[in-house]
Amino acid sequence: MLIPFPFIGGLASGLAMAVSGASARRAGGPAAENARSALNWGLTYLMVSTVLLVMHFVLLITLTSQGTASTGFFPLGIPITLYFAVSLLHVVLVIIGTVRVSSGGVMRVPFAIPFARA
Numbered sequence: 001m002l003i004p005f006p007f008i009g010g011l012a013s014g015l016a017m018a019v020s021g022a023s024a025r026r027a028g029g030p031a032a033e034n035a036r037s038a039l040n041w042g043l044t045y046l047m048v049s050t051v052l053l054v055m056h057f058v059l060l061i062t063l064t065s066q067g068t069a070s071t072g073f074f075p076l077g078i079p080i081t082l083y084f085a086v087s088l089l090h091v092v093l094v095i096i097g098t099v100r101v102s103s104g105g106v107m108r109v110p111f112a113i114p115f116a117r118a
Contacts, residue, residue, distance in 0.1 A: 011049055013090070017042025033106045038097075039113040045090050047113070052083040 008048060017038050027035065056079035097107035 011046060011053075013042075013045055015042070017045070030101075030104070030106050033108075034097075034105050036113070036116050037107050037109055039116050040114055041090075041093065041109045043115045044109075044112045045086065048086055049083060052079045052086065055079040056083070082117075 019042075020038065023044075038075045059076055059079065074105070093109060
């Protein structure tokens with residue numbers, strides 16, 4: 001989902017995957033398995049993204065309120081770097097999942113937190 005505001009598009013896509021995964025779970029067979037996987041990964045991505053963004057702003061406020069402004073990108077940039085890495089992983093997983101599911105397969109993300117079980 002492309003939204004022209006920084007970080008909002010990533011959060012919206014995680015939420016959209018969670019909602020569509022939850023609504024498609026009623027179907028049977030591979031569709032239900034793919035919906036469960038999309039729900040789990042969407043919620044995992046949404047949670048990790050939100051934690052990293054909050055961590056960035058907490059670190060930003062903490063460092064600037066103490067008067068010790070960082071002169072370099074790090075340590076302030078660590079949460080943002082991790083956020084972009086997770087977002088890149090999200091794009092790769094969506095592409096792999098689209099290819100696998102379009103050929104009739106089932107997409108499983110082994111490191112997604114299992115919010116919805118079989």
